[in-house]
Amino acid sequence: MRYSSLFIPTMREIPAGINAVSHILMLKAGYVRQLAAGLFIFLPLGWRVLNKINSILKEEMEKIGAQEISMPILHPAEIWQQTGRWYTIKEEMFRLKDRNGRDMCLGMTHEEIMAWIASKEIKSYRQLPQIWYQIQTKLRDEARPRAGILRTREFIMKDSYSFDIDEKGLDKSYKLHAEAYHKIFTRCGLKYYQVESDPGIMGDLESHEFMAPTPAGEDDIVICDNCGYAANIEVAKSVIHSPELIVMDLKEVYTPDKKTVREVAEFLGVDERYFIKSLLVITEQEPILVLIRGDQEINEKKLLRLIGEFNFATPEESIQILSTEMGFIGPVNQKIKIIADLSIIDNLYYISGANKKDYHFQGILPSRDFKAQWADIRKAKEGDFCPKCESPIRIEKAIEVGNIFKLGTKYTVPLNAVFLDKDGKEKPIIMGSYGIGPARVAAAAIEQNYDEDGIVWPKSMAPFDIEIIPLNVANKKILRIAEEIYEKVSEIYNSFADRHMEVLLDDRDERPGVKFKDADLIGIPIQVIIGEKGLKENKIEIKKRRTKETKLVPINKAIVEIVNFYYETY
RNA sequence: CGGGGCGUAGCGCAGACUGGUUAGCGCACCUGCCUUGGGAGCAGGGGGUCGGUGGUUCAAAUCCACUCGCCCCGACCA
Numbered sequence: 001m002r003y004s005s006l007f008i009p010t011m012r013e014i015p016a017g018i019n020a021v022s023h024i025l026m027l028k029a030g031y032v033r034q035l036a037a038g039l040f041i042f043l044p045l046g047w048r049v050l051n052k053i054n055s056i057l058k059e060e061m062e063k064i065g066a067q068e069i070s071m072p073i074l075h076p077a078e079i080w081q082q083t084g085r086w087y088t089i090k091e092e093m094f095r096l097k098d099r100n101g102r103d104m105c106l107g108m109t110h111e112e113i114m115a116w117i118a119s120k121e122i123k124s125y126r127q128l129p130q131i132w133y134q135i136q137t138k139l140r141d142e143a144r145p146r147a148g149i150l151r152t153r154e155f156i157m158k159d160s161y162s163f164d165i166d167e168k169g170l171d172k173s174y175k176l177h178a179e180a181y182h183k184i185f186t187r188c189g190l191k192y193y194q195v196e197s198d199p200g201i202m203g204d205l206e207s208h209e210f211m212a213p214t215p216a217g218e219d220d221i222v223i224c225d226n227c228g229y230a231a232n233i234e235v236a237k238s239v240i241h242s243p244e245l246i247v248m249d250l251k252e253v254y255t256p257d258k259k260t261v262r263e264v265a266e267f268l269g270v271d272e273r274y275f276i277k278s279l280l281v282i283t284e285q286e287p288i289l290v291l292i293r294g295d296q297e298i299n300e301k302k303l304l305r306l307i308g309e310f311n312f313a314t315p316e317e318s319i320q321i322l323s324t325e326m327g328f329i330g331p332v333n334q335k336i337k338i339i340a341d342l343s344i345i346d347n348l349y350y351i352s353g354a355n356k357k358d359y360h361f362q363g364i365l366p367s368r369d370f371k372a373q374w375a376d377i378r379k380a381k382e383g384d385f386c387p388k389c390e391s392p393i394r395i396e397k398a399i400e401v402g403n404i405f406k407l408g409t410k411y412t413v414p415l416n417a418v419f420l421d422k423d424g425k426e427k428p429i430i431m432g433s434y435g436i437g438p439a440r441v442a443a444a445a446i447e448q449n450y451d452e453d454g455i456v457w458p459k460s461m462a463p464f465d466i467e468i469i470p471l472n473v474a475n476k477k478i479l480r481i482a483e484e485i486y487e488k489v490s491e492i493y494n495s496f497a498d499r500h501m502e503v504l505l506d507d508r509d510e511r512p513g514v515k516f517k518d519a520d521l522i523g524i525p526i527q528v529i530i531g532e533k534g535l536k537e538n539k540i541e542i543k544k545r546r547t548k549e550t551k552l553v554p555i556n557k558a559i560v561e562i563v564n565f566y567y568e569t570y
Numbered sequence: 571c572g573g574g575g576c577g578u579a580g581c582g583c584a585g586a587c588u589g590g591u592u593a594g595c596g597c598a599c600c601u602g603c604c605u606u607g608g609g610a611g612c613a614g615g616g617g618g619u620c621g622g623u624g625g626u627u628c629a630a631a632u633c634c635a636c637u638c639g640c641c642c643c644g645a646c647c648a
Contacts, residue, residue: 012597012609013582017575017641037640089648091571109648143571143646151647199648218647405648472606513608520608531607541607 001464003506007044009033010518020216022443023148025455029521038145038153045522046442048463050156053188053438054135056460057158060184064176066131066160071113073137077103079112083414094139106139111411111433114161118429119417125165128419128429129173133160135438147216149439150399156439162432165421170406170430174206177404177434181210185401188441189458189570191448192401195221196231198301205406210436211398212444221398222380226391234301237376238384238393240293240343243273248349248363256358259327261294264360268351271295276344276352276364278329280313280322287313287321287336289329291352292378293343299379306339306375328353331370332361340372399444402436449546455523456546458570464504465494465566467524471512471531479507481540481555482530488559489528496567520545526566528558544569 008030018024026032031046042050058068077095080086086093086105094106107113114132122128135158142153149155162173178194185192190212197209209232211221222229222236231237258264265272275294280287281303288307292298303310318326321336330353331338344350346367354361366372382395409428412418417429442461449456459465466489470482486505494501504524506515512531519527529541540558542565543550553561 009580010609011581015581015641016583019642034640085648090646092647111648140647144642144644146642474606511606511608511610513606513610516608518609529607533607 001502001504003504004508006504008518008522009043010521018148020147020150020443020447021450022150022216022446025446025450025521026148026443029455029523031522032149034148038142038151040149040152040439045463049442049457049461050438052461052463053441054156054158056184056187057135057436057438060180060187061131061133061158061160063183064131064180066133068134069132070134070136071107071110071117073107073139075105075107075113077105079116079415080105083112083115083411085112092140092142094141108138108140109157109433109435110134110136110159111161111407111431112415114433115411115415115417115429115431118163118412118431119415122163122417122419122429125419125421128163128165129169130163131160131173131176132163133158133434147218147443149443150216150218152439155437158436158438160434162434163417164430164432165419165427166430167408170408170432173432174404174406177432178208181402181404181434181436184436185210185212185441187460188445189449189460190401190441190444192444193221193223193230193398196235197403198232198234198305199405205408207403207405209400210402212401212441212448213396213398214444214447215397216443216447217397217399219398219400220395222393222395224386224389224391224393227386227389229386229388229393231380233380233395234299236380236393237387238378238380239387239390240296240378240384242343242345242348243271245348246270246274248351250361250363250365250369252354252356252359253351253362254358255328255360258358258360259325264351265294268360268362270351270362274348274350276331276340276350276366278331278353280318280326280329281307281310282313282317282321283307283310287317289331289334289336289338290377291331291338291340291344291372293341294351296341296343297379297381298341298377302375302377302379303339306377322355324353324355325357328355328357328359330355330361330364331366331372332364334370338370338372339377340366340374341377342374343378399440399447400437401440401444402434404434405432407431407433450523453517454521457523457525459496459525459566462523462525464502464524465497466501466526466528466562467504467506467519467522468528469506469515469519469530471515471529473507473509475532477535478530478532481535482507482528485528485530485540485558485562489562492559492563494566501563501566525569526562528562546570 010030011028014028033041096104138157139154145151164170192212195209195211197207199207220233222231255264258267261275272294277292277294279290315326350364351362386393412429418426468482468486470478473479489501490503492501527543534540538555539552
């Protein structure tokens, strides 16, 4: 295409107060504009990128036998009421009424609708398995949209759903998706990990996330470089070592005004690892005392899965429930339920609050001095050891670009999506759901591939493959050569992308500096530069955007050289 | 939802503390000339009534109140 007929509003300066690299560069390079918080307009270049990603998604989904369909965005409330999510999901769901006063909502995901259509149409095991997918808009009234297109209120999602006769079938559909996702993200040129994840309210079965590491990411993931263990911090396990046994007699010690573990540890001259941190939490049913080793942190997600919704007690509640000021709470002689983290060992002596202002107990032996439910509620941290191979783990920030969930019968039972098996017995369909956010893929690609001049697209999602830059269109010869190369390269079949080369010709009457700056900004993988300098020797210049590597090639060999250059770049 | 910050031309900013000419600068934009290997130069020109509402005042971009919007941190993120 010709630059002069494309709308690419690049900017010299960007709006103040924006931080995320992908956000800045997509605005600056004219890919997107923002309508309101969490609502984005994709301009021609941005839309081309999304379509490149979507093509890859479609190809890989078709390869595993998934069939593309399209579902409404506007949903009747009844279906969501049947699965209960109408009630469990709160402000995040956009709700409205139609003219007859019927409750409706805007789809934030499509498990309900998919299970509904399955319930109507799937009658027999002979019709299974099925995988249906769509690439379509989702709406979520996010509490806080952020980082440009990373978290928006309206976004496109590739969501697919599998329907199987049993767990074994689900396993297979799940694996097919995992493999397809690996191909997709590899083709997109992303660095990524497949990590264990928290199924959340999607279901209680297996789930994984595909995470693209970048400092702009919202999630923390735990990685073991030795054995490949990878998990979202929300579920990550890790190993820590226990300190040496120090024998202490059980006694009260005076610790005036020393409340935090650190203060008491310093005051008594004992390492924090010999402390039991006692935290009072309140659930709907009861208050619970939660214990963890002094130097460790609670993983609130793990605790949530164990005890359900809870809040940490306020200082007032602490006094009200335990008659003890926060900071002096401990497990000994405690009447309420206790949950202890596995970082606390049965046969070591510990120090913890004495349930009395300004006093701590030392010499607490868990096996002797209190009863507790033991569980892993500890947050993994940098430097802990891998739960599989005991090598040190590290923590990285990452963008969630995809996820896969085993749903089982969570949606099919409430919606009565059942089939008759070989024996004529009625069984619920076993379901899985699988998502990829194309805009996040694009944002992650930018976060992982940029330099001080702009975006450096991976070839597979660049809006164009080649950009041809005649430096002076007033010079007839330059323009003519540029046009010729443009025509010829456009006709070449691009076997990498399985389509013809897509070429951008910067035919604008702009000075060279402007064209160079814009070309680097928008990040097309290969630049072909045609100027008087090279023409004196009958040569043109080809340049890789990523490495800035350039090559002068004779005009009569230009086409071959350009294509070779394209194929050898990544 | 809690905490913080910011709203003046398309973008970046000054003016505000201490109320008072016609609200200014750079970039971008339009016209002409000139220039053509890293966001050129010269000349001329268009565009805002200062997020909104109400108040104080002879007088409000400026002071006060309310409100809306956006950004950042946190909670949340199905």
